[in-house]
Amino acid sequence: MTDYPRRALVASPTPPAQVAAAELADAADWVDVDDADVVIALGGDGFMLQTLHAMLERRRPAVPVFGMNLGTVGFLMNEWRRHGLDDRLSRAKPFKVTPLSATIEGADGRIHTLPAINEVSLLRETRQTARLEVTVNDRIVLPDLACDGLLAATPAGSTAYNLSAHGPILPLGSALIALTPISAFRPRRWRGAILPDKTRIAIRVLDADKRPVSAVADQREVRNVARIDVAMDRARELTLLFDPEHALDDRITMEQFIA
Structure with a gap:
């Protein structure tokens, strides 16, 4: 007490x-x-x-x-x-x-480092589908994901936007991250992944000029993103x-x- x-x-x-x-x-x-x-x-x-x-x-x-x-x-x-x-x-x-820490590289080369308690999400900015290359621990796992967006959620945030996007609910203390697509078009059957919270996730925006993408860390947004790296920040x-x-x-x- x-x-x-x-x-x-x-x-x-x-x-x-x-x-x-x-x-x-x-x-x-x-x-x-x-x-x-x-x-x-x-x-x-x-x-x-x-x-x-x-x-x-x-x-x-x-x-x-x-x-x-x-x-x-x-x-x-x-x-x-x-x-x-x-x-x-x-x-x-x-x-x-x-919290998660997101290191976001803009198309202009500027670097933004933002914390996220619930989730980090990538979202298409126009009517055109986003195309993303997804890397997990330095290994390319999805060379070309066509979707409306993609998010990485903490257990505390798994019942928020992640759940609305049909992602899994993660119990607190589960030491997991939910990687959830938003309206994935290709690969059509990919429904996301549950990853250990020590995982390093990197997402590169393909064809960024034609298909611009924004990154949102909880309530803060960076537009016209080229790449984002996401990992748990245990120091905070x-x-x-x-x-x-x-x-x-x-x-x-x-x-x-x-x-």
């Missing part, structure tokens, strides 16, 4: 989250995020991703985050409750989340806190039984 004496409060700009933040204003002597032992995040899944990315950008050890849902789905969040925060934090179950692990009755691993498991 952990008390987390120094707590920071961050909230989405949406009206429900702002109202909730006002209700919690007197619940603790809130400190700045940089001085906190734990961060309380009020909002939806999108705001949780923004909060986690802000921690990654600070380039210092990230503190745990306890989210409360004031958004829509709230898959990464706990139930919103005004009272009982001390007890909830002392009982909260921690889960480690390892994050911690999410969940009520024992709403633990993330249980929620991911139960998603497999939703019709």
Whole structure:
């Protein structure tokens, strides 16, 4: 059990989250995020991703985050409750989340390095099908994949865009990455792959001038991509806190039984 004496409060700009933040204003002597032992995040899944990315950008050890849902789905969040925060934090179950790191080379030669907590995706920019060469651990496994796109998802992100693209649900702690095509045209029967999380994935855009492709790491996009390299970034692990009755691993498991 952990008390987390120094707590920071961050909230989405949406009206429900702002109202909730006002209700919690007197619940603790809130400190700045940089001085906190734990961060309380009020909002939806999108705001949780923004909060986690802000921690990654600070380039210092990230503190745990306890989210409360004031958004829509709230898959990464706990139930919103005004009272009982001390007890909830002392009982909260921690889960480690390892982000992906995407090194993106633009057609102009510029290099962008972006983290992704859910997924890294490549998407065609025009009506023309994207053509991609896929390499796994320095071995070309798909010399010419024709598709609308391709994504690599973490276990934490496997129930997001990956699931909508008919990718597999990965249990937390499974040490796996889902590599999932989006509307693959050729090879027509390729449905994706489940890879060890030590795998290095490289994707080269074929015919980039005629068939431009964009890369998206969670919520950040780079257009006109020539190549992207994706791997797990274990040096920047994050911690999410969940009520024992709403633990993330249980929620991911139960998603497999939703019709």
